[in-house]
Amino acid sequence: MTEDWVVVADDLVKTYKMGEMEVNALQGASVKIGRGEVVSIMGPSGSGKSTMMNIIGCLDRPTSGSYMLDGELVANMTDDQLASVRNRKVGFVFQSFNLLSRQTALFNVELPLRYAGQVENRRQRAADALISVGLGDRMTHRPTELSGGQQQRVAIARAIVNEPAIIMADEPTGNLDSKVGKEIMSLLLDLNKQRGTTLIIVTHDPKIAEQTQRVIRLSDGVVEDDGMTKGGAQ
Amino acid sequence: MNLSQAILEALESLSSNKMRSGLTVLGIVIGVAAVIAMLAVGTGAQDSITGSISGIGTNLLFVFRGAPDDSVQNSxxxxxxxxxxxxxxxxxxxxxxxxxxxxxxxxxxxxxxxxxxxxxxxxxxxxxxxxxxxxxxxxxxxxxxxxxxxxxxxxxxxxxxxxxxxxxxxxxxxxxxxxxxxxxxxxxxxxxxxxxxxxxxxxxxxxxxxxxxxxxxxxxxxxxxxxxxxxxxxxxxxxxxxxxxxxxxxxxxxxxxDFTVFSQQDFLQTAATITSVLTIFLGGIAAISLLVGGIGIMNIMLVSVTERTKEIGLRKALGARKRDILIQFLTESSLLSLFGGIIGIGFGWLIAFIVERVALASGTPFYPRIGIDAVLLATIFSAAVGLFFGIYPANRAANLEPVEALRYE
Structure with missing residues (x-):
């Protein structure tokens, strides 16, 4: 185990106001994830795993507790600073792909570079990312002309194009059949091996979880169990 | 994101719902056409009236008995x-x-x-x-x-x-x-x-x-x-x-x-005052329809923001700042009203032309005049309408919470 931590979250608390009621989604969860690790976050619905994912992905801020992503303290950042951190350090892969359906695959992959203000080599970098997910011949296709697996590959290309510190994958195989799901999982794992990008997968599927090195189980807003899988222990 | 990219993206987005964009533009077209036509007719009326006063004879003085305000007795x-x-x-x-x-x-x-x-x-x-x-x-x-x-x-x-x-x-x-x-x-x-x-x-x-x-x-x-x-x-x-x-x-x-000397210039001035009030009045009524068109833009942009909540959430997740989202939606609303403005100027000119033909056919020599100032006014005003009525929806989009926007179905 390395001492180079990418994610250092300490005593995270997140409280939502639902009308009169206060709901504690996280009640003091602490997590550390090292660079290059492949981790899955599991837990039943209501356990706080979505909230955990949102905070780790810098989409949301904790009510209290500290969180450092790749050396940057993000807990007290403004909205625009958070947007910049997301742009540079986090690549998202969603269950429902979330591609812009009117735009080409290339445009979709270029989008994070556009928001980064990148002008030079933008097209080339997006094309490289598409080639690395095996879609070199589908660059000008629109999402509606692609299969589910191909769409998720575009989404993965979009996630890696800015060379982020972590990839947050939220049920990445949830909308795919098992054969295509396997291909997507092996693509994600290959990218982790080749590039050393930290991979965090939120899932409730044990078959997915056992392909990762480490499983963090959440329950009632706290970390219930954090341990190596068989594969990770080797 | 630079401006030409923003405009291209906005064009693609607007053309993806042509019917809706067209109807929204129509509101601005009617408003701008009304402003242009009314101002043209007003200025035409001004020309026609001052022309007929000049027809009384140039360099002319009228001398009447009595003071201008009847203040002098026994004139x-x-x-x-x-x-x-x-x-x-x-x-x-x-x-x-x-x-x-x-x-x-x-x-x-x-x-x-x-x-x-x-x-x-x-x-x-x-x-x-x-x-x-x-x-x-x-x-x-x-x-x-x-x-x-x-x-x-x-x-x-x-x-x-x-x-x-x-x-x-x-x-x-x-x-x-x-x-x-x-x-x-x-x-x-x-x-x-x-x-x-x-x-x-x-x-x-x-x-x-x-x-x-x-x-x-x-x-x-x-x-x-x-x-x-x-x-x-x-x-x-x-x-x-x-x-x-x-x-x-x-x-x-x-x-x-105990007499009044009235010059041709006095007549012209009086007439010019009356007709410019008339022109402002007509233009003002037309401007109301432009305002209604602007509210149409705001309405459609609000619908569009709601529909595209998830897209906004995604863009924010990928690193879009508030400003990026704001510019995206303001570009769309400004383009809508700019198109409306350009087409409206054409229509306004057409209406003025028809008015001229009808007037000539009924024997009144009347020439509506479309000044460059009216065209500029209409263009600037319509772009401003797009910006102004775009600000609220765009702001709403920019201020969406990424987590909630992504969860929106």
Missing amino acids: KPLTMQDAAAIADPFAAPSVQMVAPVIEGGFLIAAAGEQVNTSVSGVTPDFFPLRNFVIAEGEPITEEHLLGRASVAVIGPELADSLFGRHDGIVGEDLTINGQPFRVIGVWEAKGGGMFGSEDNRALIPFTTAQTRLIQRRTRDQVDMLLVEVVDSESVPQAVDEVSSILRTRHRTDVGAD
Whole structure:
């Protein structure tokens, strides 16, 4: 185990106001994830795993507790600073792909570079990312002309194009059949091996979880169990 | 994101729902077209009215009895001696010509038709002074004056109502207030003037009017003096000369003139004020429809923001700042209203053109004028409408929480 931590979250608390009621989604969860690790976050619905994912992905801020992503303290950042951190350090892969359906695959992959203000080599970098997910011949296709697996590959290309510190994958195989799901999982794992990008997968599927090195189980807003899988222990 | 990319993306987004974008643009098109057409018609009306005032005769002064505000009691009437004094080139070097006029309303009858209208006693100078052009026959001459002849020159409109035609009537007889007169000429139609239609009146020799029709207390009293000034630059000077001559002759107190000198410029100014108020009024009404179009844009942009909540969430997850989202939606709303503006200018021009054709077909020479200022105003105003009504929806989009936006279905 390395001492180079990418994610250092300490005593995270997140409280939502639902009308009169206060709901504690996280009640003091602490997590550390090292660079290059492949981790899955599991837990039943209501356990706080979505909230955990949102905070780790810098989409949301904790009510209290500290969180450092790749050396940057993000807990007290403004909205625009958070947007910049997301742009540079986090690549998202969603269950429902979330591609812009009117735009080409290339445009979709270029989008994070556009928001980064990148002008030079933008097209080339997006094309490289598409080639690395095996879609070199589908660059000008629109999402509606692609299969589910191909769409998720575009989404993965979009996630890696800015060379982020972590990839947050939220049920990445949830909308795919098992054969295509396997291909997507092996693509994600290959990218982790080749590039050393930290991979965090939120899932409730044990078959997915056992392909990762480490499983963090959440329950009632706290970390219930954090341990190596068989594969990770080797 | 630079501007050309933002515009390209906005165009793609707008074209993905052509029907909706088209209907939204239509609201702005109608608004801008209305503004352009109304301003064009207003300016056209202004041109037409000032044109017809200029048609009364340029460099003209009107001198009436009485103070402009009726403040002076017992005013002395204007007389032929006053006219002679003003015509003196040494006392009034800026004055070219003076024409006395005496006026009254009478019943004119001919061939079984009767018309109640204005009859003026005039001198030969009246015709060149007022730009009356004789269409057939002859004007009133010095001989008619000397002989106190019972002759009349009449307007084409009066001719129409008396004889049913306005040509071939020289030599016809008519009666004014029961006294027989012979028609010796008809002038060319002048159109509407400041004092109603100029074409529905009769002109007779000044001396004939004085002795036989219009009885005044003093024998040489006149109702109005028409004064022609040598050139338009000398008009203020001529007003001063005429005023000082009349002050001396009438022995009026300082600041208590018992006469009024009214210049052509005064008429023009008054008319210009009235017509510009009219133009602003018409333009204002049209601007309301532009406002309604703007609200249409806001409505559609709000719908669009709601529909694209998930897309906004995704863009934010990928690193879009508030400013990026704001620019994206403002570009769309501005493009909508800009398109509307451009098409609206075309439509407005078309409407103005049709108005011109209709006016010409009905015999009124009326030329709506589309000034570059109206086009600029409409363009700037429509773009501003797009920006203003785009701000609220765009702001709403920019302030969406990424977590909630992504969860939105």
